[in-house]
Every structure is written in C-alpha cells, then in structure tokens.
Amino acid sequence: MKLGDGVEAAIHCCAVLASLEDGATMPGAALAETHGLSPSYLLKHLNALTTAKVLESLSGPLGGYRLARAPERITLLDIVLAVEGPEPAYRCAEIRRGGPNPLPASAYVKPCGINVAMLKAEKAYRAALAEVRLSDIVADFLEEADPRSIARSCAFVERHQRMQKSVSKQG
C-alpha cells in the first residue's frame, strides 16, 4: 500500500498556510522553496487542493494560495482525498467472476465479501484521518517541535506571506 509522495507535500503546505495572518496568501513558488521542492511538481498538488476547495487561489500581484476555510474545519482526510482522489485503496476487479465455466451476472448481485472486508478496514483508516484537524497539526507543531524549527518556519511565513488590502472571508 502506498500513498503518493504528494500527500506529504500537501499536508506541509496546508500547515504553512494555516500559519498565515488572516486573509494573507503565499505564492506557490514560496511554498515550494520552503520545502525544497520543485515549483512545477508542487503546482499539481496545489491545484488538486484548490479543486477540492481545501485551498483557494488568488491571482494578481498579491495572489497566491490560502486556506479555503479555517484550519479547524480541514482534516487530514480532506487533504489526502484531495491529492489521492476518492477511490478506495483496494479496487475490486471482480476476479471472482474470472476463470472457466463463467456464471451469469445474476450470480454476483451481492458484493464480494473480500471487497466488503477491505472497504471496512479503509473506513477505519479514513475515520482516523478525519479525526485529525489541520489546527491540531499546527498546535502540535508549536508545542512539540524544536524551537529552532518553529522560529525558522515563522520567519519564512513572515517573509513570504502577502497581506491583502481588505481581509476577506478567511476564518
């Protein structure tokens, strides 16, 4: 089982954006720089987060990305699904129907029990991801991380955030 590496980048970017002042944005290039990632690589994932309405993207000289809603209302599940898509990890190809002496479709009205069991486990995974809010991630970081790491992160936000002229719907 594997999550795409975009998930790590996406969660870290959302955590940075959760630290901006109200209404401020940060350009994609700055988000890429702060994590040592290529801007074009990151753009794909920022776009996915924007499409999923986890982020919003503002154009113009003060443009960039910001959270589309308060970090208390964004969960790890929102971010993972935005980047990875809604499909379950286990994708039943109905191999139970394969092989010799095939049966008509009417023999397979009930879902395959193996698929049911695998989807139940995925439900537990998603429930655990849905329990963690972006605000929890940021609070844990501020409480647990090394002070040098916190200071570095704060300095980066200070330097790269773009304040808007009028504070908008953020929060």
Next chain:
Amino acid sequence: MKLGDGVEAAIHCCAVLASLEDGATMPGAALAETHGLSPSYLLKHLNALTTAKVLESLSGPLGGYRLARAPERITLLDIVLAVEGPEPAYRCAEIRRGGPNPLPASAYVKPCGINVAMLKAEKAYRAALAEVRLSDIVADFLEEADPRSIARSCAFVERHQRMQKSVSKQG
C-alpha cells in the same frame, strides 16, 4: 492511496486454499486458471505469500500450494503485508528539513507530527485488517454467496486439489 492488484488475487487464492481437504495442495496453474489470471503473474504473489509463511509450497508430482497454518490463524493483514511489504502507506521523506537555512539534525530529534498522525491512522487500518481471519472470509462466502458461485468453487477445488499420501501438519 492504492493497494497493488496482487492483493485481490492473493486473498482469493488463500480463500480457495482454505477450502482444500486436510494436507492437500493445489498447483499454481490451477489457482491462476480459477481466477482467469496469468500463471506467471500469479506466481510472484504466491511466492511472496510463501516467503511470508502464509502459504507453503510442496514440490514433486503431488506438489502445489497449501496454507501454512489453519485459516483461523491467517488474517487479511498477514496477506496484505505479504504481498505489499511491511512499509507504511505514508512514507515520510522528511521534507520538513528541506528548503533554505537548513538546521542541524539535532533540531529534528522528535519525529514529524504529520508522520505521527499518518502512522496512527495506518495503525487503525492494520488493526481492522487484523480482525478479519481467512476463516471468516470463507464462512461468509459459504453463507452469503450465490449457491451457483459456491457450487462452481467447490467443483473447482474437487477437480484440482492434490491429496497427499500422508496428512501433514496442516490445521
């Protein structure tokens, strides 16, 4: 997030092998045929299951695969880990260390909180998989599946299982 399609094949094969008579084996080619899969494709996954000691492989004219222990003692987690390997789905690349003004390693003694949260969710997934025994899968199939599907499966096992001369440690 994606599981390899080998997982579906592996669980179905284990379920078939759970239906053999005590000590009997089934050749890989028959397991492939029953699911309409290519034998060379399936071999890779049967090998992984054998390496993980979920299956055992017997050579010789009566050879083939059989479960290495009773189906009550094999879980979906055993099978998934055998095929997919032990690595977690979320693989932290420590991108928190990337970017300008790098800090010394001593600033990152504690694990990244994002990694901790993602691994906690994976633990919930694995716990859910570990709760389902192969014997549950087989019992559910016999209880829930269409009678035609059960009959087809039983006929296939009957035709392809290889009885051993002396019943061995199975069970």
